[in-house]
Amino acid sequence: MDCCSQLTKALGSIVSFPGSANYNASIASYFSIQESSLTPSCIFVPETPQDVSTAVTILASPQSECKFAIKGRAHMPAAGFANIDDGVTIDMTRLSSVSVNEDHTVASIGAGASWLDVYQFLDPLGLSVAGGRNGLVGVGGLSLGGGISYFAPRVGWACDNIVNAEVVLASGELVNVNATSHPDLLKALKGGSNNFGVITRFDLAAFPQGPIIGGSISHSITEREAVFQAFTEIADSSHYDIYASLVTGFLFTSADKQWSIGSTPAYTKPVLNASFYDPLTSIPNIGDTRHVTNLSVLANENNTPSLNWAFFTGTYGVSAPLMSKIFDILNNTIYPFQIPENITWSIAFEPLPTVITKFGPEKGGNSLGTSPSDGNAFVVLLSALWQSTESNPLVNSACETMITQINKLAHQMSLLHRFQYLNYADPSQDPIGSYGENNVRHLRRMSKKYDPRGVFQKLVPGGFKIPGL
Numbered sequence: 001m002d003c004c005s006q007l008t009k010a011l012g013s014i015v016s017f018p019g020s021a022n023y024n025a026s027i028a029s030y031f032s033i034q035e036s037s038l039t040p041s042c043i044f045v046p047e048t049p050q051d052v053s054t055a056v057t058i059l060a061s062p063q064s065e066c067k068f069a070i071k072g073r074a075h076m077p078a079a080g081f082a083n084i085d086d087g088v089t090i091d092m093t094r095l096s097s098v099s100v101n102e103d104h105t106v107a108s109i110g111a112g113a114s115w116l117d118v119y120q121f122l123d124p125l126g127l128s129v130a131g132g133r134n135g136l137v138g139v140g141g142l143s144l145g146g147g148i149s150y151f152a153p154r155v156g157w158a159c160d161n162i163v164n165a166e167v168v169l170a171s172g173e174l175v176n177v178n179a180t181s182h183p184d185l186l187k188a189l190k191g192g193s194n195n196f197g198v199i200t201r202f203d204l205a206a207f208p209q210g211p212i213i214g215g216s217i218s219h220s221i222t223e224r225e226a227v228f229q230a231f232t233e234i235a236d237s238s239h240y241d242i243y244a245s246l247v248t249g250f251l252f253t254s255a256d257k258q259w260s261i262g263s264t265p266a267y268t269k270p271v272l273n274a275s276f277y278d279p280l281t282s283i284p285n286i287g288d289t290r291h292v293t294n295l296s297v298l299a300n301e302n303n304t305p306s307l308n309w310a311f312f313t314g315t316y317g318v319s320a321p322l323m324s325k326i327f328d329i330l331n332n333t334i335y336p337f338q339i340p341e342n343i344t345w346s347i348a349f350e351p352l353p354t355v356i357t358k359f360g361p362e363k364g365g366n367s368l369g370t371s372p373s374d375g376n377a378f379v380v381l382l383s384a385l386w387q388s389t390e391s392n393p394l395v396n397s398a399c400e401t402m403i404t405q406i407n408k409l410a411h412q413m414s415l416l417h418r419f420q421y422l423n424y425a426d427p428s429q430d431p432i433g434s435y436g437e438n439n440v441r442h443l444r445r446m447s448k449k450y451d452p453r454g455v456f457q458k459l460v461p462g463g464f465k466i467p468g469l
Contacts, residue, residue, distance in 0.1 A: 003066035003088055004042035006058050011051060015044050026091045032077035032309040033389060040069070040089040047094050049166060049174055049200040056198060057172030059088060060455040069462050070194050073114050073138025077309030078427045080462040082141070092140065095200055100125065106163060107206045111140040111199045119296040128209035128295055130158045133245075133266075135299030143202055144193050145423035145431075146368055148350060148379070150212065150266050150295070153242040155205070156359025159190035159366050164203035167196070170455035174200070179364055188446040190366035191435065193422060194463045195447060195456050213267035214298035217280065218287035221259040224250075228323040230279035231263075235351035236318040236376045241276035242355055243268045250327065252334050252345040259331070265290070266298075304385070310395055312382040312403045313424035313431075315352065317375060317415035323349065326380070329405045333398055339391040345384050352377040367443060369435035370419050377417050380406070381424040400428060422464055433467045444469055 008015045016022035018039065026043045030036040046052045059066040067087035074082045083089050092112030098121040099108050107129050109118055116135025122128050130149040132142045147158025155161055164178040165186065177186045188196055219227055231248050245266040252259050265277045270292045273281065281288075316322060326347070334345050354372035361371070382403060384395050410416035422431035433440060443466045447457065457469050 002041075003059060003064055006064065007042065007044055007055060007088065010054055010058060011044065014047060014051065015042050017042050026071070026089070029093075030074040030083065030306070031304065033306055034077055034079040034308060034392075035074060035081070035083045036306060037389070038079060038083040038085045040084050041086055043089045043091050045091045045094050049095070049168065052090065052168045052198050052200055053172050053174045055088075055090060056168050056170065060170050060172070060453070060459060062453075065459060067459050067461060070198055070460065072112055072140040073136060075134075075137045076141060076423070077311055082462060084462065090198065092198075092200075098122070100127065100206060105206055106203050108201055108203050109139050110201055113139045115139060115142070116296065116299055119299050122206065122209075123294050123296040126208055126210060127206045129204040129206050130155050130161045131204075132158075133299060134301050135296075136301060136303060139202060140199055142423060143204075144189060144191070144199065146191050146366075146421060147423070148421075150245040150268055152356045153240060153244065153353065154268065155207070156356055156363060157190075157366060157368065159368075160359045160363045161205040162186070162190060162202055163205055165189055165199050166201035168198040168200060170197065170451040170453060178203075183364065184442075185446055185450055187365045188367055188443055191368040191422065191432075191439075192443055192446075192466075193432070194460060195443065195466050196450055197456065209268070209295070211270040211292050211294055212298065213270065213272060213274075213290055214264070214293045215288070215290035216262045216264045217285050217290065219261040219263070219283060219285050221261060223283055224261060224327060225320075225324060226283045227261055227263070227280070228320040228327075230283060231323065231349060231351075231378075232318055232320040233279040234276065235353060235378050237276070237353070240353040240355045240376075241274065243271075244274065244276050246277075246280075247348055247350050249346060249348045250330070253342065254337070254344075255342045257335065307385045307387055308389060308392055308395070310382075310384040310399050310426065311424050312399045312426045313421050313429065314380045314403060314407055314410070315377050315417040315419045315421065316380065316410045317417065318351075318378055319413065319415055322410060322413055322415050325409055326406050329402055329409070330382075333402050337398055339386065339388065339394055341387045341391070343384055343386040343391075343395065346381075348381040348383075350379045350381070352379050367435055367439045368419065369439045374417060374419070377419075379421050379424065396426075399426065425464065430464075430467065432464050440467055
């Protein structure tokens with residue numbers, strides 16, 4: 001009996017097949033064409049953690065050894081990260097409940113929830129958690145890959161705030177992982193992605209939270225050097241404001257061959273003109289939409305049309321001259337770049353100050369390998385969106401060329417950091433390897449301890465795997 005037939009026999013109608021409404025709805029929910037173009041043999045949509053346990057027991061049994069993928073809200077664009085050809089896709093999105101404990105210190109969240117689900121539940125309670133800034137992004141993938149949130153300077157990476165995870169291991173056993181039960185595995189999950197099990201629920205540290213500042217400030221491309229200098233002053237501040245969360249982005253569309261600059265100086269208190277942002281707000285702008293809002297409103301972004309996507313990343317020491325040279329590298333490749341259809345390019349610069357990286361050791365450790373000893377840094381996300389799949393090799397090659405040139409330059413300037421943020425990485429990159437040998441060794445040990453047959457290395461081929469296994 002094949003894998004899908006075994007699942008259907010055990011679990012019934014929550015297994016769907018090509019051509020059915022449930023199957024088609026799941027495929028249509030992927031952000032990228034690279035993912036939605038894959039065709040799993042069947043899609044399983046669990047309704048309880050026990051359903052997941054039953055499915056993993058079947059799929060991972062030595063008699064079956066069925067390949068499968070684990071899908072949350074499917075924001076990562078790379079083909080096969082959350083879908084699979086000729087295998088089984090486990091679509092976790094029905095496991096999306098949100099609740100809080102009696103004293104409002106812990107939010108329990110189904111791993112298939114979106115961050116918008118979470119914020120719409122918590123906002124009326126005057127609470128929040130460290131989660132995604134785009135509400136369409138899923139809880140599971142972001143949390144297991146590290147997770148940058150508006151609250152990162154206050155509480156660290158999103159993964160640092162996992163106080164418990166309910167996990168289905170390769171054996172099918174459903175376990176709770178926390179500071180007193182399997183604490184070695186908890187550390188591995190914090191940055192370890194999909195390598196250890198299927199997480200069915202996250203319990204995240206919650207905290208009081210009211211209105212925040214959202215919106216953006218737009219600048220002419222002619223002000224870019226001033227913007228780079230302002231970003232540097234903010235990101236490299238020796239007294240980083242823990243309520244500040246900045247992204248500075250550059251956008252280029254091939255249709256009009258124009259660059260634009262947009263910064264989102266979020267502030268997690270209702271203070272409209274926080275002085276910490278003075279270096280940025282003092283630059284003459286062409287638009288300022290900052291306003292007081294709630295996270296459930298700010299995170300309620302429109303879905304993008306299904307397109308091909310590319311993500312590439314790097315981490316660098318804070319430097320305005322480096323940022324200026326990065327822009328030159330991008331412009332020299334992007335401006336003359338041509339494919340038959342329109343393409344939109346984006347480069348985002350995001351501060352990674354030591355006030356964020358200090359929380360890992362304070363909260364039981366994570367696998368990321370970032371620490372205050374690295375100094376203040378910034379994370380780059382280079383992304384592109386386009387329609388035609390035939391153009392994928394050209395776009396990916398251009399991205400690889402630009403990232404290689406940026407890394408070479410940063411190395412020459414002694415500003416290249418080892419860390420690569422998994423949630424922004426391309427399959428050609430090695431974010432888990434970037435965590436450092438000690439962390440990689442720990443991940444290998446945890447894989448051998450909790451997944452001795454290598455189910456999540458071999459039968460779950462998608463995502464970033466642990467090097468050296």
